[in-house]
Amino acid sequence: xxxxxxxxxxxxxxxxxxxxxxxxxxxxxxxxxxxxxxxxxxxxxxxxxxxxxxxxxxxxxxxxxxxxxxxxxxxxxxxxxxxxxxxxxxxxxxxxxxxxxxxxxxxxxxxxxxxxxxxxxxxxxxxxxxxxxxxxxxxxxxxxxxxxxxxxxxxxxxxxxxxxxxxxxxxxxxxxxxxxxxxxxxxxxxxxxxxxxxxxxxxxxxxxxxxxxxxxxxxxxxxxxxxxxxxxxxxxxxxxxxxxxxxxxxxxxxxxxxxxxxxxxxxxxxx
DNA sequence: CCCGGAACCTGAAGGC
DNA sequence: TGCCTTCAGGTTCCGG
Numbered sequence: 658x659x660x661x662x663x664x665x666x667x668x669x670x671x672x673x674x675x676x677x678x679x680x681x682x683x684x685x686x687x688x689x690x691x692x693x694x695x696x697x698x699x700x701x702x703x704x705x706x707x708x709x710x711x712x713x714x715x716x717x718x719x720x721x722x723x724x725x726x727x728x729x730x731x732x733x734x735x736x737x738x739x740x741x742x743x744x745x746x747x748x749x750x751x752x753x754x755x756x757x758x759x760x761x762x763x764x765x766x767x768x769x770x771x772x773x774x775x776x777x778x779x780x781x782x783x784x785x786x787x788x789x790x791x792x793x794x795x796x797x798x799x800x801x802x803x804x805x806x807x808x809x810x811x812x813x814x815x816x817x818x819x820x821x822x823x824x825x826x827x828x829x830x831x832x833x834x835x836x837x838x839x840x841x842x843x844x845x846x847x848x849x850x851x852x853x854x855x856x857x858x859x860x861x862x863x864x865x866x867x868x869x870x871x872x873x874x875x876x877x878x879x880x881x882x883x884x885x886x887x888x889x890x891x892x893x894x895x896x897x898x899x900x901x902x903x904x905x906x907x908x909x910x911x912x913x914x915x916x917x918x919x920x921x922x923x924x925x926x927x928x
Numbered sequence: 929c930c931c932g933g934a935a936c937c938t939g940a941a942g943g944c
Numbered sequence: 945t946g947c948c949t950t951c952a953g954g955t956t957c958c959g960g
């Protein structure tokens with residue numbers, strides 16, 4: 658599932674090939690994929706525009722066009738962007754046609770992914786919390802975000818309004834690295850625990866980017882290859898495996914309908 | 929404002 | 945072998 662490190666990898670690997678390219682046409686094969694504007698407006702405003710820059714905010718991938726508009730893609734659960742001159746892969750839901758015969762195939766078995774074309778990117782991203790790898794994300798900011806929240810920490814970390822880009826896998830990994838139980842009430846953390854969590858979030862995300870993202874289910878890089886971050890996971894999707902620190906077996910429990918993996922010994926419950 | 933649950937989707941996996 | 949059920953989870957929406 659694409660989270661911040663996966664979207665960052667896609668951005669990094671796509672950019673060298675598509676910056677400066679003209680979008681000649683877009684084919685939508687699943688009509689609900691387009692969030693805004695209307696299909697007619699969409700085609701009218703995107704055809705013939707040049708891709709000036711590619712950026713990321715949280716889990717959103719943003720194609721900045723020379724017209725001033727931005728094409729915003731969210732891959733949600735199962736989306737991937739495949740760059741190719743070949744035929745569309747299975748589950749292709751949209752095709753961004755570029756000049757020189759290159760296409761970006763938006764593949765998405767689950768059909769959760771969404772595309773928007775907007776004038777003002779802020780309208781989409783303004784609700785997001787700080788970027789965890791930028792200097793705006795400090796331990797103090799994290800502390801303030803966790804204040805007065807009785808929700809289990811794990812659930813809070815998935816809220817994009819607190820910190821942008823963390824999903825189910827990296828929330829579990831960060832909590833393990835910080836040695837904090839996922840069920841702890843968010844407002845119960847000590848200053849030291851917040852400091853550890855802040856560090857762990859950055860560490861886990863940076864390491865995953867170095868490893869080109871985690872391919873636990875449907876994540877593919879633009880060249881069709883998978884990432885290797887999942888082979889470094891300590892707890893995420895490791896149910897029954899042995900903890901690398903203490904040797905006890907990793908548990909999986911549901912928290913707010915989400916599978917949550919942790920080590921009961923290294924991340925003990927606390928009052 | 930905060931919280932929790934349903935809905936959106938379909939392939940894969942598990943049960944019988 | 946095959947049908948049926950359940951599970952997976954990012955985001956939005958809605959009710960409390």
